[in-house]
Amino acid sequence: WSSVIQCKAAVAWEPNKPLVIEEIEVAPPQADEVRIKIVATAVCHTDLYHLFEGMPKDGFPAVLGHEAAGIVESVGPEVTEFQPGDKVIPLFLAQCKECRFCKSPKTNQIRQGAMVGKESRFTCKGKKVLQFAGTSTFSEYIVIHQIAVAKIDPAAPLDKVCLIGCGICTGYGAAVNTAKVEPGSTCAVFGLGAVGLAAVMGCKAAGAKRIIAVDLNPDKAEKAKVLGATDFVNPKDHNKPIHEVLAGMTNGGVDYSVECVGNVEVMRSALESCLPAWGVSVIVGWTEMFDIKIRPPHLISGRTWKGSMFGGFKGKDGVSEMVKAYLDKKLQLEEFITHNMTLDQINDAIELMKQGKWYHILVLFINQWVHFK
Amino acid sequence: MATAGKVIKCKAAIAWEPNKPLVIEEVEVDPPQEKEVRIKVVASGLCQSDLYFLLKDMNKHLFPLILGHEAAGIVESVGKEVTEFQPGDKVIPLFISQCRECRFCKNPKTNLCEKGSVGEHDNIANSRITCKGKKVRQFMGTSTFSEYTVVNQIAVAKIDPAAPLEKVCLIGCGISTGFGAAVNVAKVEPGSTCAVFGLGAIGLAAVMGCKAAGAKRIIAVDINPDKAEKAKVLGATDFVNSKDHDKPISQVLTEMTTGGVDYSLECVGNVEVMRSALECCAPGWGVSVIVGYTNLHDITARPIQLMTGRTWKGTLFGGFKGKDGVPKMVKNYLDKKVKLDEFITHNMALDQVNDAIELLKQGKCIRTVLSVSPQ
Numbered sequence: 001w002s003s004v005i006q007c008k009a010a011v012a013w014e015p016n017k018p019l020v021i022e023e024i025e026v027a028p029p030q031a032d033e034v035r036i037k038i039v040a041t042a043v044c045h046t047d048l049y050h051l052f053e054g055m056p057k058d059g060f061p062a063v064l065g066h067e068a069a070g071i072v073e074s075v076g077p078e079v080t081e082f083q084p085g086d087k088v089i090p091l092f093l094a095q096c097k098e099c100r101f102c103k104s105p106k107t108n109q110i111r112q113g114a115m116v117g118k119e120s121r122f123t124c125k126g127k128k129v130l131q132f133a134g135t136s137t138f139s140e141y142i143v144i145h146q147i148a149v150a151k152i153d154p155a156a157p158l159d160k161v162c163l164i165g166c167g168i169c170t171g172y173g174a175a176v177n178t179a180k181v182e183p184g185s186t187c188a189v190f191g192l193g194a195v196g197l198a199a200v201m202g203c204k205a206a207g208a209k210r211i212i213a214v215d216l217n218p219d220k221a222e223k224a225k226v227l228g229a230t231d232f233v234n235p236k237d238h239n240k241p242i243h244e245v246l247a248g249m250t251n252g253g254v255d256y257s258v259e260c261v262g263n264v265e266v267m268r269s270a271l272e273s274c275l276p277a278w279g280v281s282v283i284v285g286w287t288e289m290f291d292i293k294i295r296p297p298h299l300i301s302g303r304t305w306k307g308s309m310f311g312g313f314k315g316k317d318g319v320s321e322m323v324k325a326y327l328d329k330k331l332q333l334e335e336f337i338t339h340n341m342t343l344d345q346i347n348d349a350i351e352l353m354k355q356g357k358w359y360h361i362l363v364l365f366i367n368q369w370v371h372f373k
Numbered sequence: 374m375a376t377a378g379k380v381i382k383c384k385a386a387i388a389w390e391p392n393k394p395l396v397i398e399e400v401e402v403d404p405p406q407e408k409e410v411r412i413k414v415v416a417s418g419l420c421q422s423d424l425y426f427l428l429k430d431m432n433k434h435l436f437p438l439i440l441g442h443e444a445a446g447i448v449e450s451v452g453k454e455v456t457e458f459q460p461g462d463k464v465i466p467l468f469i470s471q472c473r474e475c476r477f478c479k480n481p482k483t484n485l486c487e488k489g490s491v492g493e494h495d496n497i498a499n500s501r502i503t504c505k506g507k508k509v510r511q512f513m514g515t516s517t518f519s520e521y522t523v524v525n526q527i528a529v530a531k532i533d534p535a536a537p538l539e540k541v542c543l544i545g546c547g548i549s550t551g552f553g554a555a556v557n558v559a560k561v562e563p564g565s566t567c568a569v570f571g572l573g574a575i576g577l578a579a580v581m582g583c584k585a586a587g588a589k590r591i592i593a594v595d596i597n598p599d600k601a602e603k604a605k606v607l608g609a610t611d612f613v614n615s616k617d618h619d620k621p622i623s624q625v626l627t628e629m630t631t632g633g634v635d636y637s638l639e640c641v642g643n644v645e646v647m648r649s650a651l652e653c654c655a656p657g658w659g660v661s662v663i664v665g666y667t668n669l670h671d672i673t674a675r676p677i678q679l680m681t682g683r684t685w686k687g688t689l690f691g692g693f694k695g696k697d698g699v700p701k702m703v704k705n706y707l708d709k710k711v712k713l714d715e716f717i718t719h720n721m722a723l724d725q726v727n728d729a730i731e732l733l734k735q736g737k738c739i740r741t742v743l744s745v746s747p748q
Contacts, residue, residue: 107657107682267676277483283679292679293671296647299663299687302483307679 002028002035002074009063009139010346011124015055018347019064019138024129026141027121029076034146036088039158041068041137043349044166045193045262046286050132052354054288062130063122065137066092067166069158072149079146087152089165089323091315092133094148108314110147137165138346150319153327159340160333163194164322166310168333171198173311173318174258174284176206183207185255188246189229190270192220194336195284196260197227201332202311203256204228212246212254226335243272253279261285267292276301283307377450377460378404381411383746385519386726387504388438391431394727395440395518400509402521403501405452410529411501412464414745416542417444417517419729421573421642422666426512428734429669438510439502441517442468443546445538447748455526463532465545465703467695468513470528484694489514489528517545518726520746530699533707539720539742540713543574544702546690547740548713551578553691553698554638554664556586563587565635568626569609570650572600574716574740575664576640577607581712582691583636584608592626592634597736606715623652630655637661644670656681663687716740 005026010019029035047064050056072086082088096102099111121143122129122136136142152161171194175181187203189196192215203211204227212231213224221232231249235242247253253275259267262285271281271294281303283292292305299305313319325331341349381402386395405411423440426432448462458464470489472478477485500508501523502516509516516522532541551574555561567583569576572595583591584607592611593604601612611629615622627633633655639647642665651661651674661683663672679685693699705711719741721729729741 101657104658109657109682264676277477277485278480283676286680287676291673292676293673295668295670296644296663296666296672296687297668299672299685300666300689301687302485302689303687305679305685307676308682309680 004028005035005141007140008343009122009124010343011061011129012051012064013061015060016052019350021344022124024063024122024124024139026139026143029074029079029143031077032079032146033076033143034079034082034088034149035073035075035141035143036070036090036149037073037141038068038070038137038139040162041065042162042167043346043353045353046166047132048350048353049262049286059130061124061127062132063136063139064132065139066090066133066135067162068135068137069152069156069162069165073141081146082149082151087154087156087158089150089152089161089319090135090137090142090144091148091150091319092135092166093310093315094134094145095315095317096147102314108310108312108318138343148315150316152320152323155327156323160337161323161326163333163336164319164326167194168198168331168336169311169313169318169322170284170309171195171258171260171311172202172205172322172331173313174282174308175199175202175256177312178306178308179256179258179280179282181206181208181256184209186210186212186250188212188214188254188257188270188273190214190257190259190266191261191285192224193260196258197223197336199258199260199284200224200227200229205330212249214242223335227332241269243269246273250275252276255279257281259283259285262287264290264292268294271298271303271305274303276303278302280304280306380404381521383520384723385439385502385504386723387509388427388436388440390436391433392428395730397724398504400502400504400519402519402523405450405501405523407453408455408526409452409501409523410455410458410464410526411449411451411521411523412446412466412529413449413521414444414446414517414519415748416539417441417743417745418543418545418547418740419726419733419743420546421733422546424730424733425642425666429667435510435512437504437507438512439516439519440512441519442466442513442515443542444515444517444745445532445536445542445545446746449521457526458529458531463534463536463538465530465532465541465699466515466517466522466524467528467530467699468515468546469690469695470525471694471696472527473696478694484690484692484698486527489525517745518723518743520723528695530696532700532703535707536703538748539744540717541703541706542742543713543716543740544699544706547574548578548711548716549693549698549702550664550688550691551575551640552582552585552702552711553693554662554688555579555582555636557692558686558688559636559638559660559662561586561588561636564589566590566592566630568592568594568634568637568650568653570594570637570639570646571641571665572597572604573640576638577603577716577739579638579640579664580604580607580609585710592629594622603715603739607712621649623649626653633659635659639663639665641665642667644672647672648674651678651683651685654683656683659683661685717742720744
């Protein structure tokens with residue numbers, strides 16, 4: 001029978017403070033749960049959002065992290081889908097396959113309450129520690145409900161495919177599944193972090209003829225072009241609003257735009273950059289702090305405003321597809337990885353991301369050291 | 374006709390200034406130039422969009438103008454190079470043209486037309502109507518509060534000669550706008566649940582469209598309980614008065630439908646209602662369509678509403694391409710698949726246009742059809 005595991009984790013005790021490497025206790029998996037040894041995880045903007053922007057009062061202490069890959073260590077009673085040794089990716093957006101959302105091809109959402117209310121399996125210094133996004137992957141071990149775990153090809157290199165747990169699917173899927181970019185079309189991607197670059201990659205995979213990458217940082221242009229961007233525009237280089245610049249470049253506006261920043265002003269610009277008659281704008285970047293705004297005639301003339309989480313991929317199905325696409329060389333991941341560090345260096349990783357100088361994807365190797373009670 | 378090639382002197386209701394009653398004046402209507410058609414307007418409806426520009430938007434630079442964009446008439450004469458129409462044809466003018474040549478006309482995704490979309494073919498320099506020596510703007514390119522009007526042939530739809538003009542005039546805007554919003558733009562699916570906010574002519578037409586598309590449940594929402602009955606005649610299964618509830622309307626509807634409606638249509642033109650209409654949609658697949666018009670304020674929403682899977686759209690003229698869609702809707706009426714009579718609550722003469730405006734402002738009518746010229 002599984003016992004409690006004592007292991008290392010990066011704990012966020014308070015908002016807006018560095019994470020602290022602590023020893024935590026990870027309970028054994030209960031019915032329908034799986035305990036996973038995390039092999040590699042990356043830092044995503046949404047982790048930082050919780051720590052520095054959203055900062056919900058009841059959101060701490062927590063273990064952050066939601067983009068990872070690992071190996072099943074043990075399973076709870078009634079788990080038949082997984083066994084120890086399986087390579088897996090945890091899902092912040094579960095797929096139960098039973099609710100009306102899972103049964104609809106139109107969405108990757110899941111019924112409310114599927115993940116909420118589950119008790120944390122982490123304690124530290126006698127206190128319960130929240131499992132952020134249900135995944136909490138800045139920990140050597142996690143316990144998670146089996147509906148939130150995707151089994152992946154055993155040939156997959158975990159230190160690369162961990163990115164499929166969030167950023168890559170989120171951006172790529174926004175273009176392919178949500179915007180449904182068509183061959184020969186013109187696209188604009190706002191924000192060239194990992195999600196934006198993945199969106200560029202998705203637009204290219206979907207056959208876009210022209211992909212305009214937009215960012216305030218000219219250093220981002222090169223990688224965007226490696227991944228398929230045909231143009232780069234820096235709004236700071238122009239006196240006109242960005243939507244006017246893009247409309248001027250594209251005979252009235254782009255067919256598809258994707259917002260990968262999480263800023264409501266950029267979301268507005270992204271919509272306004274679309275062609276009135278049929279333009280589709282997809283919001284991918286995350287914020288819960290402000291409203292989006294637009295004048296009604298922008299929609300009345302024919303534009304569509306959408307958004308997506310996890311690129312519209314159903315968790316279990318989509319993740320295993322995307323891992324296979326990588327193994328079949330239809331998807332690039334290496335280009336996104338700019339740094340490799342260990343869990344102990346997580347605060348350095350966070351600093352790098354905050355400075356925005358890099359491509360926002362860093363892979364952390366979790367220390368193999370483990371201690372059983 | 375005897376008037377062909379000559380200037381016609383006739384009656385029109387002129388808006389000289391914003392926010393003032395219209396004035397019945399004598400106007401001069403030039404003969405149609407190349408590719409133009411001169412139409413005797415037989416019947417015209419009055420639409421909230423006419424009032425919007427007169428009473429809300431009030432852009433001084435647009436005046437003087439002749440309102441009216443929802444009408445039916447008979448071709449009086451045609452200009453050079455017009456082969457599609459001849460005198461005597463029954464027609465409906467289009468405030469969105471369909472040239473069939475531009476990239477928009479060639480694309481099934483849109484009903485816009487690059488050659489003459491709303492606001493472009495009402496350039497005053499091109500006006501064919503003068504009054505007291507001044508050119509008067511042909512607002513929306515149609516100007517149907519005039520016994521005669523001149524329109525480019527790309528903005529005219531030929532209709533079945535059997536069509537009664539005093540009914541099918543409504544297909545020129547309100548009916549097509551609402552019906553099409555449901556059928557073409559929201560793309561309501563059979564068995565679905567819909568909510569329609571605002572039960573003026575557009576909203577009632579949207580209810581009719583939801584029903585035609587096979588919706589199982591159509592929740593009609595209005596703050597005036599008198600609107601319930603007609604909504605039910607046209608297919609609404611439920612009526613909700615927002616004022617009867619303390620909770621926000623989006624919450625009321627979400628609770629009535631275990632999570633939200635599949636499709637919502639905003640037919641009021643109010644940004645708060647547009648927000649509520651979005652919020653009452655189900656996450657995952659809900660689609661909200663803005664049909665009512667305003668450009669005075671922003672719509673606002675929390676990004677998560679879209680990120681959890683709702684789609685926000687809008688439409689002009691219900692997504693119908695004018696020349697293709699209007700004759701089909703007329704045929705639908707003649708085949709009794711679309712109702713029009715239920716929408717006509719008042720009949721008046723052009724002279725009474727200001728009374729018609731008052732009725733609409735007070736919400737005391739659905740549609741008033743103005744008899745503009747005898748047939």
